[in-house]
Amino acid sequence: MADDSNPGGRQVLATQDLEQARDIITRVYIPHALRTRDGSPLDFRLRHLRSDRLTVGHCIYGADAELTVPPMRDCYHVNMTLHGHTAVSQRREAATTVGGESGVILGPSEPFTVRWSPEAVQYALKLPRLSLEAHLARLINRAVDRPVRFDLGFDLSGAPGQALLSAVRFLREELTRPGGISTMPMARDQLESLVMTQLLLTIPNEYSGLLHAPDRPAGRHVVRAALELIDAHPEETLTVAELAEAVGTSARGLQRGFANSIGMSPTAYVRSVRLDRVRAELLAGAPGATISDVAMRWGFFHLGRFAHQYKERFGIRPSEALAQARRAQRGQTEG
Structure with missing residues (x-):
């Protein structure tokens, strides 16, 4: 054995x-x-x-x-x-x-x-x-x-x-x-x-009706509270259900509220905020920083998918952003 x-x-x-x-x-x-x-x-x-x-x-x-x-x-x-x-x-x-x-x-x-x-x-x-x-x-x-x-x-x-x-x-x-x-x-x-x-x-259960019934979209004030929570703590591992609980609504209601108010899901918004934080770190060009370290620190564990998402949002690859930042730093030092 x-x-x-x-x-x-x-x-x-x-x-x-x-x-x-x-x-x-x-x-x-x-x-x-x-x-x-x-x-x-x-x-x-x-x-x-x-x-x-x-x-x-x-x-x-x-x-x-x-x-x-x-x-x-x-x-x-x-x-x-x-x-x-x-x-x-x-x-x-x-x-x-x-x-x-x-x-x-x-x-x-x-x-x-x-x-x-x-x-x-x-x-x-x-x-x-x-x-x-x-x-x-x-x-x-x-x-x-x-x-x-x-x-x-x-x-x-x-x-x-x-x-x-x-x-x-x-x-x-x-x-x-x-x-x-x-x-x-x-x-x-x-x-x-x-x-x-x-x-x-x-699996059918006593709550299936609630789980499958359409929820009312969360109101703008609830969506705003969720946005503020994400912006303040984008590194947190909150699921959509946990985020909904924190702002006092259901997961599906929050998803529909996000779609109505900002045109994307809560997950997509979290990803966009984290991409912004990655970009800020790459542009800072900290000595010794690697793209994989920065990406994983902000919750991007599949580096190929992350690079595609980064380019789709900012128009350049993460490696290009880091290279530009370091060239600019060298120019400042030489100047």
């Missing part, structure tokens, strides 16, 4: 032993009972990664395995089936998942059972209650003070489900990649929020 002490979670944990597999899943996810219905050995493999608010794993049992799980209390668990099928029951409800077509979400308050087919492969997500419910509260601009009631099963074959799969896949890739977003708190927070938002939009 591989050792999972690596904080990056890049190792594959593998075993044929039932108790070892149960111990791994207990440590990574949740306590449970595990058995194989026909007594055959496992071909268990798990590759998991942790970020601040999510645990995401790629899991295979390789046998007709059944997990019986007591109430989790402090987390939600999501299985997205990639291959094979599973049978799940919770709250006197039952659902069957099929690879590439469906998944399930398990709530924190009731026990559940999951039976895996031998060929089943799944993405398994663990989301702390406090994180998901606080994120939902920011999206709808109202308190969420009890566990969210989701439908047990949900569709992965349509556009929303495919977007959720893509977001989870991208999060896994970036957490695995050396120098990826696991080392960049600002970008990691944004991607975690994207996964949670897409999950709440994809």
Whole structure:
């Protein structure tokens, strides 16, 4: 069995032993009972990664395995089936998942059972209650003070489900990649929020009506307050939902208010302010400053995309701006 002490979670944990597999899943996810219905050995493999608010794993049992799980209390668990099928029951409800077509979400308050087919492969997500419910509260601009009631099963074959799969896949890739977003708190927070938002939009729940209903655009005074907050603290890692909460509106209301008032989204405005700050630093031409250092300090972690955005806004490449600033400085010194 591989050792999972690596904080990056890049190792594959593998075993044929039932108790070892149960111990791994207990440590990574949740306590449970595990058995194989026909007594055959496992071909268990798990590759998991942790970020601040999510645990995401790629899991295979390789046998007709059944997990019986007591109430989790402090987390939600999501299985997205990639291959094979599973049978799940919770709250006197039952659902069957099929690879590439469906998944399930398990709530924190009731026990559940999951039976895996031998060929089943799944993405398994663990989301702390406090994180998901606080994120939902920011999206709808109202308190969420009890566990969210989701439908047990949900569709992965349509556009929303495919977007959720893509977001989870991208999060896994970036957490695995050396120098990826696991080392960049600002970008990691944004991607975690994207996964949670897409999950709440994809899986039917008691707040789906609010999440999908058109919001009234935020008024000009609310948009102005948001602009002032961004201008004062463009380095902050506020998501749109957190920014909306700070100014007392919903995320969609703030987005519509920005579109009506300034013709761009809150995210685009944050990017424009950060580009202005980058430009100011490059034009200052500080000795030893590099474009990558300045860009990453202001939240631009994909340098190719950053260079394109910079030229689109200012008409020259960042390297040209820095070179011009240093030529001007040398001219002043020589003069």
